Amino acid sequence: MRKLLIAAVAAFTLNLGAAQANSGTYVPEFKDASWSFEGFFGRYDQKQLRRGYKIYSQVCAACHSLNRVAYRNLSALGFTEDEIKEIAAEKEIRLPYGDAGALLNDDGEFFTRPAIPADKFVPPFANDAAAIDVNGALPPDLSLITKARKGGPHYVYSFLMGFMDEVPEEVMHQKGFVLNEDKNFNIYFPGYYNSMPPQIMDEMVEYEDGTPMTGEQHAKDIVAFLNWAAEPELDHRKSLGLKVMLFLLVLTAMLYALKRKIWANVKH
Amino acid sequence: MSSPEWKNPAIKWVDERLPVFSLMHHSTAGYPTPRNLSYWWNFGSLALFALIIMVLTGVFLVMNYTPHVDMAFDSVERIMRDVNYGWLLRYMHMNGASMFFIVVYIHIFRGLYYGSYKGPREILWILGVVIMLLMMGTAFMGYVLPWGQMSLWGATVITNLFSAFPVVGDYIVTLLWGGFSVDNPTLNRFFSLHYLLPFVLFAVVGLHLWALHAVKSNNPLGVEMKQPEDSIPFHPYYTIKDLFGMGVFLMFFLYFVFWQPNFFGEPDNYIPANPMLTPPHIVPEWYFLPFYAILRAVTFDFLWIIPAKLGGVLAMFASIILLMALPWLDRSKVKSCKFRPVYKWFFWILFADCVFLGYLGQKPAEQPYVIMSQLAAAYYFAHFLIILPLMGKIEKAVELPESISAAVLKKSEDA
Numbered sequence: 001m002r003k004l005l006i007a008a009v010a011a012f013t014l015n016l017g018a019a020q021a022n023s024g025t026y027v028p029e030f031k032d033a034s035w036s037f038e039g040f041f042g043r044y045d046q047k048q049l050r051r052g053y054k055i056y057s058q059v060c061a062a063c064h065s066l067n068r069v070a071y072r073n074l075s076a077l078g079f080t081e082d083e084i085k086e087i088a089a090e091k092e093i094r095l096p097y098g099d100a101g102a103l104l105n106d107d108g109e110f111f112t113r114p115a116i117p118a119d120k121f122v123p124p125f126a127n128d129a130a131a132i133d134v135n136g137a138l139p140p141d142l143s144l145i146t147k148a149r150k151g152g153p154h155y156v157y158s159f160l161m162g163f164m165d166e167v168p169e170e171v172m173h174q175k176g177f178v179l180n181e182d183k184n185f186n187i188y189f190p191g192y193y194n195s196m197p198p199q200i201m202d203e204m205v206e207y208e209d210g211t212p213m214t215g216e217q218h219a220k221d222i223v224a225f226l227n228w229a230a231e232p233e234l235d236h237r238k239s240l241g242l243k244v245m246l247f248l249l250v251l252t253a254m255l256y257a258l259k260r261k262i263w264a265n266v267k268h
Numbered sequence: 269m270s271s272p273e274w275k276n277p278a279i280k281w282v283d284e285r286l287p288v289f290s291l292m293h294h295s296t297a298g299y300p301t302p303r304n305l306s307y308w309w310n311f312g313s314l315a316l317f318a319l320i321i322m323v324l325t326g327v328f329l330v331m332n333y334t335p336h337v338d339m340a341f342d343s344v345e346r347i348m349r350d351v352n353y354g355w356l357l358r359y360m361h362m363n364g365a366s367m368f369f370i371v372v373y374i375h376i377f378r379g380l381y382y383g384s385y386k387g388p389r390e391i392l393w394i395l396g397v398v399i400m401l402l403m404m405g406t407a408f409m410g411y412v413l414p415w416g417q418m419s420l421w422g423a424t425v426i427t428n429l430f431s432a433f434p435v436v437g438d439y440i441v442t443l444l445w446g447g448f449s450v451d452n453p454t455l456n457r458f459f460s461l462h463y464l465l466p467f468v469l470f471a472v473v474g475l476h477l478w479a480l481h482a483v484k485s486n487n488p489l490g491v492e493m494k495q496p497e498d499s500i501p502f503h504p505y506y507t508i509k510d511l512f513g514m515g516v517f518l519m520f521f522l523y524f525v526f527w528q529p530n531f532f533g534e535p536d537n538y539i540p541a542n543p544m545l546t547p548p549h550i551v552p553e554w555y556f557l558p559f560y561a562i563l564r565a566v567t568f569d570f571l572w573i574i575p576a577k578l579g580g581v582l583a584m585f586a587s588i589i590l591l592m593a594l595p596w597l598d599r600s601k602v603k604s605c606k607f608r609p610v611y612k613w614f615f616w617i618l619f620a621d622c623v624f625l626g627y628l629g630q631k632p633a634e635q636p637y638v639i640m641s642q643l644a645a646a647y648y649f650a651h652f653l654i655i656l657p658l659m660g661k662i663e664k665a666v667e668l669p670e671s672i673s674a675a676v677l678k679k680s681e682d683a
Contacts (some may be wrong), residue, residue, distance in 0.1 A: 021545050040527065068345050144345075145532060149537035190548065229415040230538075233348070240356075240527025245519065252515030259508045266500060267680045 026170040029182045030154040031161055035224050043235050043243075044228055048211055049077045052225025055218060057207045058157060060142065064136055068143035069229050072117040076232060081117070088115040091122035110123035137195035146227045155188065160219045162188035163198035272298075276480040295481060298334045301506055302487035304676050308657065309485065310513035311375040316473060317514055318368040323466050327360040333413065334437055335459035340415035341540040353449060365407050366532040367521045369555035372400060383603030384486040390595040392479040397591045398622035399472050404556070406465040416537030421550045423450045423458070429563070432578040441588055476615040489668070489675055490603025497673035510620045549632070557629030558622050562587050562648065564633050565641035584646065590652050599660025605667040609661045
């Protein structure tokens with residue numbers, strides 16, 4: 001009876017299913033990785049962002065959109081205006097009905113135009129249904145992925161490195177655990193099974209700046225790029241923060257001195 | 269204190285027709301304040317400061333925000349990425365809400381410790397509780413506006429609470445939603461109210477200050493000002509002390525804005541709202557957690573006529589409304605816990621109980637957390653309804669100082 005009542009309350013707060021399914025499930029600590037953008041003085045490493053962008057555009061972009069980032073934003077990675085124009089022009093944008101007076105041309109194909117720097121990254125699929133049809137599940141948009149997961153970049157890194165061929169003992173013996181041969185086991189993914197196969201491997205993308213092309217390095221670089229996609233303001237934010245803090249320190253110290261002076265003769 | 273004689277003819281001319289200069293004088297240099305206020309008395313002015321920050325950043329955010337379910341999330345992301353200093357405005361507004369609650373909760377516990385709710389400050393205190401209720405409503409509706417997953421599902425859970433009321437419950441919920449689920453009409457009305465309520469808040473803060481200026485500040489001794497030596501003018505003594513407090517507060521506040529902007533937030537709210545997908549954990553903002561724990565603690569039908577859900581809702585509202593009765597529940601003549609050797613400890617137990625309730629509020633609704641919530645919630649009510657009235661009867665207070673100045677002079681002699 002007591003259990004029933006508890007369940008009723010849990011259900012009414014909409015907390016039930018997952019709250020109870022998640023408690024007691026085995027999730028290891030996130031893998032250790034560090035980035036230049038962490039900490040008080042942290043800044044993005046532009047070279048790393050460019051490496052990460054290369055991985056995104058050559059690997060991730062085949063399935064994952066990056067809807068909130070525009071080609072013009074790539075200037076933050078050190079690309080020149082002309083380079084950005086070229087990158088954008090490689091993609092075609094479907095024209096909405098009306099721009100060309102019709103949706104399809106005489107050959108029955110969509111009217112398109114090359115993308116320009118002001119356009120957002122062109123998604124790999126026309127819509128969610130097409131993406132699901134090809135992938136079996138919806139590959140999430142990556143624009144905010146490091147902000148939208150507990151653990152942020154550390155989670156995304158651990159996830160990328162967390163695919164396993166063998167299900168570990170701790171999970172195998174868990175109550176309610178069911179093997180799923182159709183999907184991919186990932187120790188960090190809530191529910192363990194993910195539709196995406198492992199993507200990270202050594203030399204998956206060629207680096208031109210001499211950085212070792214290990215799987216760990218690739219994963220670090222792509223996560224740095226994704227963190228930039230989610231928080232492009234980070235460099236500006238932290239550098240402005242330092243100036244503001246310095247100003248406030250001086251101001252507050254002066255206010256304190258003034259307070260001492262004004263109160264000097266008041267016993268309190 | 270009488271109005272000063274204005275020497276400047278222009279000021280004199282204006283003041284005779286609109287006594288704004290006299291008003292300013294009365295509430296600053298002519299306003300007597302206890303000379304012994306500690307830094308705990310900084311949090312009132314800090315709360316007003318936080319409110320002003322919220323209104324200012326909010327006004328600018330609205331210029332770029334679109335209250336529509338299809339565009340709200342995108343418009344917030346546009347503020348974060350493309351609006352000049354939009355990220356700063358939004359992070360200040362987001363973290364400002366948490367700061368406002370931190371400051372106000374400290375302000376409230378200060379009032380509890382030093383008995384600031386007791387006569388003649390009953391109305392001042394009740395207005396404070398009204399301010400807290402308005403803040404909660406405003407904060408809740410503001411959290412819905414970015415239209416992320418937690419916005420949608422938080423709104424769903426909280427608005428659903430009203431369905432617990434018999435007969436009228438479902439009508440209230442439909443009215444709140446403007447339809448049959450949390451959707452675009454809900455977002456629109458919450459946006460409208462989120463812009464309205466802060467101005468109501470300002471008005472009640474005005475009353476709160478009016479009442480304060482009538483009864484004057486309490487102080488750490490809890491002994492009223494009796495003679496001129498007990499007080500000092502608010503300006504310059506407390507204006508400078510408050511300004512210094514604001515400097516410290518700004519550093520604390522902006523540390524989060526610049527380095528940990530999402531510390532108080534839920535990652536799920538960076539996922540656009542999806543009515544077809546319930547997030548695994550629906551957690552309210554941290555400042556609602558103790559009340560959320562009380563809500564969930566009632567898992568049993570009460571007195572056979574009140575179902576558990578209604579009981580929880582009533583308990584949650586009661587836990588706040590109860591505070592309004594505090595001036596009459598506390599029978600002790602002594603205000604400050606400094607002179608209440610026993611009750612002082614109960615104050616700290618209550619404080620710990622509230623923190624514990626906050627911890628329980630973010631735990632899943634399962635054992636052992638349910639029984640812990642029930643005990644902690646029961647203690648919360650017992651504190652106000654049993655311990656507090658009883659203490660007034662049985663506790664022997666330490667002897668009070670004769671006056672503020674006597675105590676202050678004695679302290680400086682001892683030192």
